Amino acid sequence: MPQAVAVIIWVGVVAYSVLAGADFGSGTWDLLAGRADRGAAVRHRIDRSLGPVWEANHVWLIFVLVYLWTSFPTAFAAVATTVYVPLLLAALGIVFRGASFMFRRSSSTVGEARWFGMLFAASSVLTPFFLVIICFRRWQSICIFSLSSGYILFLFSIF
DSSP states (O other), X not given: XXXXXXXXXXXXXXXHHHHHHHHHHHHHHHHHSOSTTTSHHHHHHHHHHHXXXXXXXXXXXXXXXXXXXXXXXXXXXXXXXXSHHHHHHHHHHHHHHHHHXXXXXXXXXXXXXXXXXXXXHHHHHHHXXXXXXXXXXXXXXXOSSOOOSSHHHHHHHTO
C-alpha cells in the first residue's frame, strides 16, 4: 500500500511540474516583455491565457503535500524541518504571485500596473528557484553527480 501512495504522490509532483512550468513561464515572459507600450500585447495574451486557470496548478502542490503529510508523516516532518526556509519563501512567492496577478489586472494607473507586474514577474522567477532549492537540498545525498566545487554548492548550502 505505501508504494501505491508513493506512486500517487509522484504523479502529483509530475503534474505540478509540467503544468506549473507553463504557469511560471508566463511570468518570465512578462518580465521579458519590455516597457508598458511595447509589452502590452504580450501581457494581454498572458492575462487571457492564465486568467481561467492561474491558480489551479497549485492544487497539485496542495494535493502532494496533503498526501505526504497524511501517508508518510515522518517523511513529511523530515522534509518540512529540513527545508523550512526555502519552503516558506516558495509559499510566500506563490501568494505574492497570485495577488499581484489579480491586482495588476484591476490597477487603475500605469504605475500600479507596473508595480504589480514587477512583483508578478519577480515572484514567477524566484518561486521556482526556491522549489528547485528544496529538491536539491532534500535529495542532495542521493545525487549521482557531485556538486562539491563551484558556486552551485555555495548557493544550495546557504539554505
